[in-house]
Amino acid sequence: MALVLQAKDTLEWAYRGEGFVNLVLAYCGKSPDFVGKVLRMRKVPKYGSEYENGHSALTMHECLLWGELEGLVSAPTGEIAEQLYLQQVMCPLLGSKHVDAGIRVLVTREFLEAVENKVILLLLIMANAARVNPLRDSVLLVANHSIFPHGIKPKCGFLPISKFIAPENVVKRSITRFKMHQSLKLNQGKISQISKYDPLDVFSGSKDRVQNAMKSLFLTPQNNFQVFLNGSLIFGGLGGGADTTCMVDQEFDYSLKHVIRAEDGMRTKYFLELVTESVFKSGLLSLLLEVQKLDIFDIEGAIHSYYDIVSQPCMICRQKGVKERYASLHSIPRDQSLKLVRVYLISATAKDLSMMISFKSRENGDLESSCSTVYLESTDQIFYYKASFIDMDMKPLKKMERHYKLDQQIVSCYVQMKRAAKEVEDRESIKETPQIN
Ligand SMILES: [Zn+2]
Incomplete structure (x- = not known):
C-alpha cells in the first residue's frame, strides 16, 4: 500500500482500546483500503526496552535463535520482527487463514503525535493515558x-x-x-x-x-x-x-x-x-x-x-x-x-x-x-x-x-x-x- 498516514488522517481513526504493548484505533472513514480494519500501534514501553531506539529489534542471542528465519535478524524495528515472526512461525503452525498477520502502513511523526494528543484528550479521566511511541515510522493494519x-x-x-x-x-x-x-x-x-x-x-x-x-x-x-x-x-x-x-x-x-x-x-x-x-x-x-x-x-x-x-x-x-x-x-x-x-x-x-x-x-x-x-x-x-x-x-x-x-x-x-x-x-x-x- 503506497500510502503514508498524515496528521489530518487521525480524524478517521477512533480509539478502540489498548493492551500492554499496543494501542488500537478503529477506522471510521470511507476509504475502501481501510474499511473494516484497525491499526495496532506500539505504546512507549513503561519499563524501557531494547526496542526503544528502533534500531535493533533482536538481541545478539535472539539472532542466534531466530537466525534461520528470513529477514528477522535484519528487521529494523520490533513491529517488523513481530510481523515476520507471525508470518514465518505462527502462520505455518496455526494455519494462515486463522492468523491475521496484518499489513505495515507507513505513518508520519505528525500522525503519531496527533493520535497521542487525541488519546490523551479522550483519556483525561483515566489515570494513565497511553503514550504512542513517536519514533516509529509504521503501524500495523489488521482486520477489525x-x-x-x-x-x-x-x-x-x-x-x-x-x-x-x-x-x-x-x-x-x-x-x-x-x-x-x-x-x-x-x-x-x-x-x-x-x-x-x-x-x-x-x-x-x-x-x-x-x-x-x-x-x-x-x-x-x-x-x-x-x-x-x-x-x-x-x-x-x-x-x-x-x-x-x-x-x-x-x-x-x-x-x-x-x-x-x-x-x-x-x-x-x-x-x-x-x-x-x-x-x-x-x-x-x-x-x-x-x-x-x-x-x-x-x-x-x-x-x-x-x-x-x-x-x-x-x-x-x-x-x-x-x-x-x-x-x-x-x-x-x-x-x-x-x-x-x-x-x-x-x-x-x-x-x-x-x-x-x-x-x-x-x-x-x-x-x-x-x-x-x-x-x-x-x-x-x-x-x-x-x-x-x-x-x-x-x-x-x-x-x-x-x-x-x-x-x-x-x-x-x-x-x-x-x-x-x-x-x-x-x-x-x-x-x-x-x-x-
Ligand atoms: Zn542447569
Missing part, C-alpha cells in the same frame, strides 16, 4: 473483528509431564498452571476472587465441558473473556488489569436483543451456546493445543538450555545444587539447545494468545462465502462466524529467567496455601472430635 466479536484467552490447556520438573514441584502434573496462578494473584490482591474457569475444559474436545468453560468465563471473566458489540466493549475488561467490572446480567442480556432472537432473560444463555458451538465447530483449539504441547521440557528444563545459549553459568544448577540431574541437558549440542529454547518460546506465545470469534446473524438471501456458519438451535438462527488467533507476541529470550522465577513462585505459593488450608481443616476436625474424660 468488531462486527460482533468475542475474545477468549484460553491459556495453557495441558498438564506438563516433563521429567525435569523438580520433585518439590510435582503438583504441576495434576493442577493447572492457571488455577495455581489464580491463588498467587488472590494472595497478592490482584484479583478479588478465584476464576471458575478451567482451561482443561475448553481444550477437552467435549462439548459439555466447552459449554461449562464458557459459563465459567462469563461468571468470572477477568482478562480471559471479552464481548464487543459494534466495536464497543460490552463485557469484560480492556486493559492489563485482571479484575474487571462487568455489565450486570440483565443489562448484558438486553444489549444482545438485536443479535439473539429470544425473550428477556434468555439471551445470555443462548449467546453462550452460540459461542460454545462456534468454538467447538472451528476446531481451532485442538490446533492450538498441539502448538502448546511442543514444549515437552517445561520451563524447568528449558531454563538450563537458556543459560547455555547465553553462555552464562546455570543459576539453577548452582543455587539448587542439582548439577547431576540436569547434566544431560547441559551436554546436548548447541543447535539442540537452540531448538529446545525456540520451541519453548513458540509454545509460550501459544499459551498466551487470544482467540477472536466474530458473529453476524445471517439474514435472508445474504451470503458471505468467506465465513463459516453455525446454527443456534435454541433460537433457530444461523450465524456467520469467523474465528482467528490474535495477540501472538514473540516472547523475548531474556524473559526466560522471569518465566522460571514466576513458575516457582506460583507453585510454592499454591503449595503453601494448600498446606495452610489443610492445617486449619485438621485443627477444626480435632475440635469437632468428642473428648472423652
